[in-house]
Amino acid sequence: MTQVLGLTFNAFQENMYLVYDNTGECVIFDPGCNSVAEENTLAEIIESKGLKPVRLINTHCHLDHVFGNHFVAEKYGLVLEIHKGEVPVLESVPRVCKTYGIPMMHQSPDAGRFIEAGETIEFGESKLEVLFTPGHSPASLSFYCAEAAFVIAGDVLFMQSIGRTDLPGGNMDTLLRSIREQIFPLGDDVKVFPGHGPATTVGYEKLNNPFLS
Ligand SMILES: [Zn+2]
Numbered sequence: 494m495t496q497v498l499g500l501t502f503n504a505f506q507e508n509m510y511l512v513y514d515n516t517g518e519c520v521i522f523d524p525g526c527n528s529v530a531e532e533n534t535l536a537e538i539i540e541s542k543g544l545k546p547v548r549l550i551n552t553h554c555h556l557d558h559v560f561g562n563h564f565v566a567e568k569y570g571l572v573l574e575i576h577k578g579e580v581p582v583l584e585s586v587p588r589v590c591k592t593y594g595i596p597m598m599h600q601s602p603d604a605g606r607f608i609e610a611g612e613t614i615e616f617g618e619s620k621l622e623v624l625f626t627p628g629h630s631p632a633s634l635s636f637y638c639a640e641a642a643f644v645i646a647g648d649v650l651f652m653q654s655i656g657r658t659d660l661p662g663g664n665m666d667t668l669l670r671s672i673r674e675q676i677f678p679l680g681d682d683v684k685v686f687p688g689h690g691p692a693t694t695v696g697y698e699k700l701n702n703p704f705l706s
Pocket residue numbers: 553555629630648
């Protein structure tokens with residue numbers, strides 16, 4: 494069975510996720526570690542669970558989701574995988590950090606591979622379907638596991654909220670359409686693991702999300 498383990502890091506309280514199965518193979522989504530202590534916490538959990546990281550993926554490339562890319566890429570010998578439409582967002586991170594005085598331990602490596610909407614991410618015995626869910630960011634991706642009924646949603650959908658749309662490449666109509674057309678049809682029981690805050694479900698958000706009801 495495919496499982497999800499979330500860790501919350503950095504000043505933005507960003508949720509990163511380890512997705513793994515019985516084989517121990519693990520995909521690292523949005524590593525947000527931005528201090529030696531947070532890097533150590535991540536490495537210790539991976540080691541204690543006997544996981545073998547095999548892929549490094551960003552749902553989107555806002556700074557809070559990419560702080561740990563360098564650490565993970567170096568430590569586990571992985572290339573960064575993102576959607577091509579997020580390249581300008583990733584490239585803007587050092588400038589944004591400087592503008593706002595946000596300390597960043599390491600600059601992210603460039604992407605080593607581009608993920609296409611509709612492709613399947615395979616590792617161990619698991620499969621994740623790639624959904625194109627722009628609106629918060631120009632080319633945000635979500636990752637749906639049909640077998641275990643969950644979706645890694647980045648900053649698209651939060652418990653009773655949605656991602657902000659005032660950053661470059663953001664668009665409210667696009668975001669609402671992404672949620673209604675890509676996330677909601679997955680089914681009410683599907684668990685949503687967001688980039689910030691607690692996990693929720695599609696069904697709960699259909700009923701209780703003020704942006705979508
Ligand atoms: Zn974001």
